[in-house]
Amino acid sequence: DAAGIVTAAGKTFHMHKGPGLVRDVFRTRDMRSLPGTIGIAHCRYPTAGSAFNAGEAQPFYVNSPFGIVLAHNGNLTNSDQLKQEMFRTDLRHINTNSDSEVLLNVLAHELEIAATGPRVDPDTVFEAVTNVHRRCRGAYAVVAMIAGCGLLAFRDPYGIRPLVIGRSDGPEGTAWIVASESVALDSLGFRVERDVAPGEAEIGRGSG
16 A cells, blocks of 8 residues: 655665555655665555555654654554553654554654663663553564664564564675565575564664
């Protein structure tokens, strides 16, 4: 129903997404507008929200704290409760019916609480993810980028949705990939290293 890519060049995010198949959403000119050496992508089929709402295409972006983009595979079973908490306690506005936007805002709020200054470090991110696990119920495999930090990948404590890490060694160095399906690794020439463990979070820094 929709597809999207966000790349990071330094601390700047570059995004292109829209409704339709990947082949329809992305043209050569669109790919040229996505510089950087780190990025996340998503192909949407609607498990929550509306299949006809282009605004629910992922990845989602929130500018505070630091700047975060997130793509999510799964379903939150307490999404309605979290929306109420977002509005009444966290003072955050959810603009769509997508539980992925809810998950992004929970992560952003917990990261804001855990942060002690203008820079984000791995311990701060891991603390925030721990509190996401505490608040969110259901199945979720997540890839995200935090401006100035890098790529974040984590999986729900029960490991309901898959998330796999791959590696490719080439003349320019080692490249890493995290995907919800190993076929994505095979088609890009990566080898499977291992699954992200249930409840585990991984951080990787891009050079772009």
